[in-house]
Amino acid sequence: MSTISSAPFTPEEIAAEGIKPEEYEDIVQRLGRHPNKAELGMFGVMWSEHCCYKNSRPLLKQFPTEGDRILVGPGENAGVVDLGDGLQLAFKIESHNHPSAVEPFQGAATGVGGILRDIFTMGARPIALLNSLRFGSLEDAKTRRLFNGVVSGISHYGNCVGVPTVGGEVYFDPAYSGNPLVNVMALGLMETPEIVTSGAVGIGNPVLYVGSTTGRDGMGGASFASAELSDESMDDRPAVQVGDPFLEKSLIEACLEAFKTGAVAAAQDMGAAGITCSTSEMAAKGGVGIELDLDKIPVRETGMVPYEYLLSESQERMLFVAYKGREQELIDIFHRWGLQAVVAGTVIEQPIVRILFQGGVAAEIPATALADNTPIYHRELLTEAPEYARVAWEWTSDRLPTCTSAGIEIQGRSLTWNDILLTLLDTPTIASKRWVYRQYDHQVQNNTVIVPGGADAAVVRVRPLEPSPNYSINQGENKGVAATVDCNARYVYLDPYEGAKAVVAEAARNLSCVGAEPLAVTDNLNFGSPEKPIGYWQLANACRGIAEACR
Known part of the structure; x- marks a missing residue:
């Protein structure tokens, strides 16, 4: 009797979680039993391309990731580079394409919220946003609706949270009809003495849930982001999160204040896959386990079951590991900012994620099986171009x-x-893209030196909000950081290798045109399915081109 035929789920239910038959066999082997519904959902989101890069991870290893200025490379919430004079800059880019295709306003808005959390989770105060957008023909009414919604969502979240949107790019081509690309980049200046990392430490240390409440919005968003869009995708509106920029502004202040106390041992944004992602990644990176009680989680809806708690991508939520005995100190900070903060779990020695619910164990999975020891596919490259x-x-x-x-x-x-x-x-x-960027507040924080449309790259003045022993005001008062997002998608489509090299070169030229020295890049790869030969050929050659151009 095969594993699939004896499963407590139909093949259709397994496939609905984004899990292939052979992957289900692997799950059963790792657990030594069939998973329950909640565990199946956890594997579904964590083994999605969006979370574990099962097709692209071998290709991404080509990228050069070390240098004299690199303080944090891939593997954390964001990269961090040394700007000199005691200044450190965190930055990252990510996409919110599929949510924006079905609900453009909230899809784009929560894309901004998510990338900001990746920045301040490191201990950095966000200082700038950029975006890179692709839409179909404006002759099409649906494209105009998507375009309006996305721009409104970006401006709403960024303007309300008080971070300037200082640059970006917008392209139109029929190839993007119904499938817009919405990519958002954020930069932040480190405010904490130490960079905050995400690996859980200290057996017995309390695990704190902080921020907003948990609801049913964003259910299975990571799997949704990894699947191809279809006519049925409009039915996936529950996979789109709903954001609150004013709550996120409070979360920024509360987190930075909490980090400065020294009471936080580790922090992780609840982004893709929510509680599942944050618990498993923190445990795996720390080589420990996390036990979490869902009954302690603040909720905004009644009657939620473990599957819904674990797969919800409700926004503005974080998971902290605090040093034992200092949890109340942190809870008081978050309450003062009008946010939720509860001790919901503990760091345990056994390297597992154990989820408790109503007095029982709702899920128990080895942390590495969810976070880093995931399926990896080494696919064959086409021997000749398509x-x-x-x-x-x-x-x-x-x-x-x-x-x-x-x-x-x-x-x-x-x-x-x-x-x-x-x-x-x-x-x-x-x-002219003036219609777009005039909706963005690009002067909030009063540090934008070159505004949108003013030059080849944005320039933002960088200065610490508080005097630092490592930072001289006289030395640093004229220090700025330049940032740009660039990609000629037509070049990449026609020749992914040469096109990707040209992308890096264009970005470097744009930075040099405002007098900046290129320090580092963050990539954001928007491709079709790598499980299809042409999609994989495009992705593989683009990665090779980026890596070579960077070197």
Whole structure:
């Protein structure tokens, strides 16, 4: 009798969690038993491409990740670089594409909220936001609705939380019809004496749940983000989270105040996969276990079951490991900021995630099985480029229409150079993006030196809010950081390797044009399914190009 046929779930129920038959066999082998519904859901989100990079992790290992200025590389909530004069900058970019496709306002807004939490979880105060957006043709009414919703969501969250949106890019192409790309980058200046990391430490230390309450919004968001969009995706609105930027502003202040006490041993944002992700990753990184009692979790809805607690992606929530005896000190800080804060669990010696509910054990899984010892697929690369690329490479300039001093002839129409210039200026990708960036507050915090549309990269003044023994005001008063997001997606599509190299080169040029020295990059790879040969070919060659260009 096969494992699948004896499972307490139908093959359809297993597939609905994003788990392949052979992966279910692996789960049963690791547990020594069939999982229950909650555990199946935990594996489903943590073994999604969004969380464990099961297809892309071997490719990402090509990237150079060390350097004289690199303080924190991949593996934590955000990267951190040394700016000199005692200043340290945290930065990261991530996408919220699928949520934005089905609910553009909240999808984009919570994308901003999520990337901000990755920054201040490290102990950094967010100082700037950027975004990189792709939409279909503006001739299409649905595209206009998505475009309006996404821009409104970004401006709403960023403006309300008080972080300036200082730069970005917007492209339009029919290829993105119904499937917009919404990528948000955040930068933050370290405020804490030590960089806050996420690995749980100290057997017996209390685990604190802080921030907002837990509801049923964002259910299975990580699996949703890893699946391909379809006509049925509009039914996945529950997978889209709902954000509260004013609550996040309080969370920023409370977290930074808490970190400065020295009472926090580790911190993790509850992003993709919520409680499941934060407990398993903190435990695995620390080489310990976490026991968490769901009955202690503050909720906004009644009648929730473990599956819903564990897969909810309700926003503005964090998990802390506190030093024993200092938990009340932290709880008082969060209560003073009007936020939830409860001791919901304990660090345990056995390296497992144990979830308690109504006096029983709702789930018990080895932490590494969820966080780092996940399936990895080494896929075969196409031996030659796909047909679409080979056809494109055959193009030569001989195919261009004949030019004269008066203009050109295209498809039987005579166009003057004036006509052509006006047509180009009218193209949405080339036309002014002022309609977009005028909705963003790019001067809040009063440190934006170069505003959107003003140069090739944004420039933000960096200065500590409090005097630091490592920082000289005289030395640092003219110090700034430049940031840019760049990608010519058409180049990458036609030749992923050369296109990806060009992306890195373009970003470096844009930084140098404002007088900045390129220090580090953070990538955000938006590709089709790597389980399809063409998708994997594009991803693999783009990673190779980025790695080579960075080196």
